[in-house]
Amino acid sequence: xxxxxxxxxxxxxxxxxxxxxxxxxxxxxxxxxxxxxxxxxxxxxxxxxxxxxxxxxxxxxxxxxxxxxxxxxxxxxxxxxxxxxxxxxxxxxxxxxxxxxxxxxxxxxxxxxxxxxxxxxxxxxxxxxxxxxxxxxxxxxxxxxxxxxxxxxxxxxxxxxxxxxxxxxxxxxxxxxxxxxxxxxxxxxxxxxxxxxxxxxxxxxxxxxxxxxxxxxxxxxxxxxxxxxxxxxxxxxxxxxxxxxxxxxxxxxxxxxxxxxxxxxxxxxxxxxxxxxxxxxxxxxxxxxxxxxxxxxxxxxxxxxxxxxxxxxxxxxxxxxxxxxxxxxxxxxxxxxxxxxxxxxxxxxxxxxxxxxxxxxxxxxxxxxxxxxxxxxxxxxxxxxxxxxxxxxxxxxxxxxxxxxxxxxxxxxxxxxxxxx
Ligand SMILES: *Cc1c(COP(=O)(O)O)cnc(C)c1O
Ligand SMILES: [Zn+2]
Numbered sequence: 001x002x003x004x005x006x007x008x009x010x011x012x013x014x015x016x017x018x019x020x021x022x023x024x025x026x027x028x029x030x031x032x033x034x035x036x037x038x039x040x041x042x043x044x045x046x047x048x049x050x051x052x053x054x055x056x057x058x059x060x061x062x063x064x065x066x067x068x069x070x071x072x073x074x075x076x077x078x079x080x081x082x083x084x085x086x087x088x089x090x091x092x093x094x095x096x097x098x099x100x101x102x103x104x105x106x107x108x109x110x111x112x113x114x115x116x117x118x119x120x121x122x123x124x125x126x127x128x129x130x131x132x133x134x135x136x137x138x139x140x141x142x143x144x145x146x147x148x149x150x151x152x153x154x155x156x157x158x159x160x161x162x163x164x165x166x167x168x169x170x171x172x173x174x175x176x177x178x179x180x181x182x183x184x185x186x187x188x189x190x191x192x193x194x195x196x197x198x199x200x201x202x203x204x205x206x207x208x209x210x211x212x213x214x215x216x217x218x219x220x221x222x223x224x225x226x227x228x229x230x231x232x233x234x235x236x237x238x239x240x241x242x243x244x245x246x247x248x249x250x251x252x253x254x255x256x257x258x259x260x261x262x263x264x265x266x267x268x269x270x271x272x273x274x275x276x277x278x279x280x281x282x283x284x285x286x287x288x289x290x291x292x293x294x295x296x297x298x299x300x301x302x303x304x305x306x307x308x309x310x311x312x313x314x315x316x317x318x319x320x321x322x323x324x325x326x327x328x329x330x331x332x333x334x335x336x337x338x339x340x341x342x343x344x345x346x347x348x349x350x351x352x353x354x355x356x357x358x359x360x361x362x363x364x365x366x367x368x369x370x371x372x373x374x375x376x377x378x379x380x381x382x383x384x385x386x387x388x389x390x391x392x393x394x395x396x397x398x399x400x401x402x403x404x405x406x407x408x409x410x411x412x413x414x415x416x417x418x419x420x421x
Pocket of ligand 1: 251254313
């Protein structure tokens with residue numbers, strides 16, 4: 001990992017050992033004075049930096065089940081607006097492991113968070129920052145899960161919440177959550193990327209505090225996915241996983257996991273050779289990151305038209321690409337695109353082992369199958385697939401992928417006759 005660059009001296013703007021650094025030009029900013037999401041000078045992405053980086057001993061005193069705030073030594077605060085979140089299971093899936101032909105396969109099921117996706121891990125930190133800087137209104141653009149999480153955490157913090165969704169392209173469970181938690185829901189006649197353009201304009205005009213993953217504090221909370229995977233996998237297997245396969249939308253998790261690992265390497269807690277290979281999966285109809293990796297491009301080119309059944313990753317302009325592309329490259333990972341059919345098949349595979357996920361989540365397993373088939377992932381690898389959201393998020397996709405209910409008369413003999421058919 002050549003460009004760690006975490007060893008800069010603590011700048012004067014730091015607040016209690018925490019500051020923001022532009023990943024492009026290196027300018028530093030006070031973390032909680034004024035509101036900014038990108039660099040004032042060059043527009044580059046910002047990253048939260050710390051004077052003290054964590055080691056595993058810092059997390060010892062709490063249990064995995066305690067979730068995100070177990071990792072306060074790696075976060076800007078000791079506590080946040082909490083429901084609580086994190087501490088999700090690392091499932092074994094022995095039949096799928098056999099079928100895919102890898103030495104070890106574990107599923108990190110982020111659908112088990114309070115609102116049913118990993119977005120909760122980012123919001124517990126991000127909404128705490130919103131309280132600290134003092135804002136009236138929270139906002140996000142969303143393919144669904146960000147809006148569900150922000151609505152719940154906004155309600156918890158008693159802050160007004162505005163969500164912008166692409167009309168007709170958000171799964172039913174997610175809209176139901178945003179609706180009941182009391183967000184104002186604006187359905188935009190355009191795709192997710194247009195929703196984000198608009199909400200960024202609103203944030204720039206001071207109308208709302210932006211809680212998309214462009215907000216560097218959200219990624220701090222999402223780092224804890226990577227920390228939990230390392231600790232849980234090591235507790236069971238006595239080693240760290242060789243590879244983590246994850247779905248990619250705005251590439252926030254890819255960036256966040258990379259940052260978690262860089263910080264542990266920098267503190268001396270993790271050997272560089274133990275950093276898992278970050279392997280991103282996109283839907284074939286929405287794959288600008290895969291294109292950039294395959295073409296060896298420095299950055300991504302925005303896709304204007306995107307389509308996939310995996311609506312959570314129906315994103316043509318992954319805003320965290322400048323942080324995530326180095327994460328994939330420096331860890332020796334790769335990126336791959338999968339078809340909607342492959343995604344649905346993987347959703348069934350996971351469901352067949354009792355693990356219920358939404359389509360975008362199943363993309364990770366579909367990507368593993370494809371890369372295993374191509375020989376890119378080898379038989380002796382220990383792999384963790386990240387499943388990002390719960391099955392009930394998208395009941396329509398689940399029902400379409402699953403078995404049909406069979407009508408029967410209301411008599412036992414008739415039911416038995418039917419079963420015998
Ligand atoms: C948000 C989301 C993603 C995309 O994650 P990024 O960090 O933006 O790449 C994937 N799956 C689900 C279910 C999501 O909600
Ligand atoms: Zn800059």
